[in-house]
Amino acid sequence: MTRAAKVVVAGSILIALTLLAGSTSAPAPGRPTAPVMVPVAGLVSFDSCADALTELRAAAREAVGPYGFEGGTLLSTRAVAAEGGALGKGEPGGSAPPDHSTTNNHEAGADEPDVVKTDGRRIVTVTGGALRVIDPASRRVTGRLDLPGEKAGAYWGSYRLLLLGDRALVLAEGTPFIAMDRSRPGPSTEAARLFLVGLTGAPALIGTYRIEGSLLDGRLTGTTARVVIRSAPRLEFPYDVDGSDRTRTRQNRAVIDHAGIESWLPEYEWTAGNERHTGRVDCDRLSRPERMTGTSILTVLSFDLGTDRLGDGDPVSVAADATTVYGTPNSLYLAGQQPSRKPGLLRWLPRVRDQVTEIFQFDTGGPGRPRYLASGAVPGWLINQYALSEWDGHLRVATTLGEVWGEAGDSESTVRVLRRQGGALVPVGGVDGLGRGERIYSVRYLGPVAYVVTFRQTDPLYSLDLSDPTAPRMTGELKITGYSAYLHPLPDGRLLGVGQEADGQGRTEGVQVSLFDVRDPNRPTRLDQWHLPGGWSAAEYDPHAFLHWPATGLVVLPVDAGVRLLRVDADKISEIGQVTHPVTTSGRARLRPVVHRALMIGDILWTVSDAGLRACDPVTARSLDWIPNT
Template identity: 40%
Template sequence: MKTLIRTAVTAAALATVTAACTSSTGGTAPPPKTNLGAVRLVAYDSCDDLLSGLREHAAQNVTAYGFGNIMPFAAIEDSRSALPQAKSMVDTPEHSTTNVHEAGVDEPDLVKTDGNRVITVTDGTLRIIDTATRKITGSLKLSEGDQRVVAPADLLVSGDRALVLFRDGDIMFKSSVPRGDTRYVVVDLAGQPKVLSTIKPRGTYVDARMVGSTVRLITRSQPDIMFPQPMDNFSETEQLKANQAAVRQAPAGAWLPEIEITDASGTVRKDAVKCERVSHPADYTGTSLLTVHTIDLAQGVTAAGTDPISLAADGDIVYGTGTSLYVASNPRWWLPIRPIDDTPSSVTTPSSGTAAPAEEPTPTDPTVSLEPSPSTTVSAPPEPSPRPTPTIPPEETEIHRFDIASPGPPAYVASGKVPGRLLNQYSLSEYEGHLRVATTLNSQDGRSSSSTVHVLRTDTLAKAGEVGGLGEGERIYSVRFIGPVGYCVTFKQVDPLYTLDLRDPAAPKVTGELKITGYSAYLHPGAEGRLIGIGQEASEEGRTLGTQVSLFDVSDPASPRRLSQLFQKDSGSGAEWDPHAFLYWPKTGLSVIPLTQQTESGALVLKIDDAGVTKLGMIKHPTQRQENEYTYQPGIERSMVIGNAIWTVSYEGIQVNDATTLAEQAWIPTR
């Protein structure tokens, strides 16, 4: 019996067709459009134009199993005057902040500090800790009803306002597991914390960036369309035609993202993105929409709501500067879609080889078998109808740029494509009117790969230049762009660290190469002429051996060399794949990374100076005992410098240690 997982549509969504075409998001004019020729982003002229375009493009891209090519899943008053004044900067101790990609562009993280307070959310409860008394001074439960939050939330903080970001998968009910709970909660931190507003968009949370007090939030949504339930002996061709018919009959409300805003009094206001505030690139599928919400934490949520604008595109990687916001969509790891039935699966994904790290920054390439598995029944089954050989789409990364230099909603600027896939946001970097993009391109058979740095013009995202041939047969493990210089690490058995001269956008070039065992999964600028690498040491055969911290001398781009290496056998660090977990305090060279070993977990404290990397010690959180008498040591996820102390954060609590002696000073449980 075949089973189809379907995208559901509610009666309310069907009823919003007319309202969605005429609804207002607060009277703000649509964002300006820039004439960019063939790559420009085009706004729909009307709801009829939007509906016609989305229906036809989505119908061309729907499959017999729904949308997607991996899984068939397819008013609050301005209260600025009431804000209490923040403490004087004179009273604020020196402190570190979230390790971010671009200075002045804050990124959501599970803990924030302004030096006077530490704010975190655990199990759905926001807590404020005073750094002077080292005590919890305020708490606020943010979970709803019988929900239990089992994962930490992301935070952004500006003054006495916090934005708590709950993403899909954070919420679990006692009785069932929903698809997700995307919520953005604005909290007043002055005195006892309180909720000012709750925003529930349709879609899943992708990421956010904050410049000043203005937050840009990106969500992603699929059309909310009911596909017909397949019947026995229903062929894929017939099911595809039925799904296409459902798409072509779907109302505009199936695509237009809805927003529900609840103010402090409990009053609920519902809205939807207007048709004329939805744009599309020249080439699009109609199967997903990106929506950018704007919230100024200094003002809270005003009559304009979140001032949303949408783009008929997909995206999963966000990179931002002070004036630009980029959303990129990696090619999906392609697998042929099959209905769920009683026959053996024809898709096999073997485990990765020993050359792969214990925890990959990106998935390993799956091996796809396109031949059906032989039948295991005793009697000969009927001859199956032949299946067409699936066409594997080329690996291309789509990139969309928004101008965020002005207040209010961002303006669409340009859209472009580059071959290959990104590793993460550090694969993108804007510099002097150009965007540098580092990608790895795999061959169609998955047996070879090569990496390239593309240079695009920021006004059109058209190609200005490129340098390729990096790491033949390997893939990118880390990238860092620092001004006109780029650093790229590829890996399979050895770690070539490439240095790149990007001063001439039309003619970027490789200037140096360093081959060492292992790899760096994260690169961080150190003192002048120095580069810090966090990753794994490996054998000559590429087998990973444990965490390594490297200090590179890159003062001569033609001859990079490793000055120092610290190796921790049989260990791993979350800083390899999550840069927010890395702390580097340039004033003293203090550095802290999470470390997990076979017998213990904690935070490795280092000193990194011009000469080398020195281990200072380990910070460990108190052993915890569960109800079944099982004991475990909490893994440390974040660390901060506040005054003369190191603050470390785990799921169980926050510990304070002296920054010089590492002596424990305080333990603050947060559960």
């Protein structure tokens, strides 16, 4: 095998991927070796609805087992809820905004949905079934909109929003979808909902959108919001209590054999004022990879937030199983595990050789519907979207392959560099052998450099030089106890890690923040550490919960129910103090609201919970005001 990864053509494009070495005493990380041939997951359009139905049925028949899809989860009928509406009027916002923080996004120019947004003139939150607008200057709630069909007790995170000028797009998860075609049999399914809200004055509902499926993620680039929906086929499987697994599987396959194409194509409706429109994704908008399960449809919707209506979202759908969305200003990537070739429910328990991540790239550089560009496949699985990075015409992908837990410990991690060649994302180089017997906990790419944390008992922080995509290399390694689950770049060659401290056997001991010096890629070092025994932080799994204010070195970290204020300078981490929200009473119970987010506007720190917002002095952590949700 040559130094670069091989590309072979044999009926369809194939990519050279690697096997595990399977030993913790293997050589140091190096280039991928021992090729395994795995097909590139290119997308193919269906010739007709009849063709689509035939292929979807065939794939679903293979995937179904005695208890339905997805490792034994039956699709069942759910209760149906009605939706109402609300409108409001008010006054426009003020003049030029002060300096303010923004959502902690993965990539600049690709805004991600979150539960709070600010433009410096206003703070917009979506909690408890309502959108609220807060004026940070007067420190009061200036507007509230109860979202249609929602309840005040809705849990944190079931709503997210994107903000553009005087428009907010609220993304809501999971209520039952009522089929527009009342004659169509089958269960009601989950529906993702979108609300377009005008903020010129009191918040007012401009339009709504509902589609069968669950909300996966979204991105805002320019004035275009793209929302990714994942839907399951609308099938109702019987359950024969006295039947054998073989009998139940046969009955489920009979249901699939009698299902029409409408059982797979998501149905939607949208409103604008008094208008109401319904539709369904067309067969000519649906494509498929080489292998599919027939159990999942991904739909990308596009909305221009500069207009007064959502429209039909100009949907594009793929019959794939992706679960990770990664976006840049010009590309949208959908990534997930490729279906195993094993039959029935065994496909959901893939062997090491079947652990393959397939990736689909779409062009989002202009407004409107995204254009499919290319597909690729790499061995292993992703930790999250931070495992992906587009830079200088290449896509970098970090994956873990193998069994992490148990005595075998045959896992290892790899960073591969892919380049688009025609309709394929082709590997041109890679570094493997990272963290043998461990798995990836965090990844951060900073231009031509990558940092990867793996963990089982100790935390190796690897630094990688990716400046030559055909010859990437591991340049440094730092072993410390614990791990970093999120890595954040700081000025002057510093890197901040948020995760857990651990003992020598890998048992976690509480939240820690580590300050790394990575100016010398050959010798990364830890300069300082902040540790709270027994503590935990949502920033470990949700980077939106992390705030860094470079002007003063302020770091705000949710820890347990409150937030901790830290100051990070060139070589030291010091604690400023803690901010909590007032205790609330529910019946006889007294509850401390969990503070989920923090943001800066001017020289004021704002913290957000379900109960309200608190304004604080970021220098002393002293409370300046409390604004309860109303």
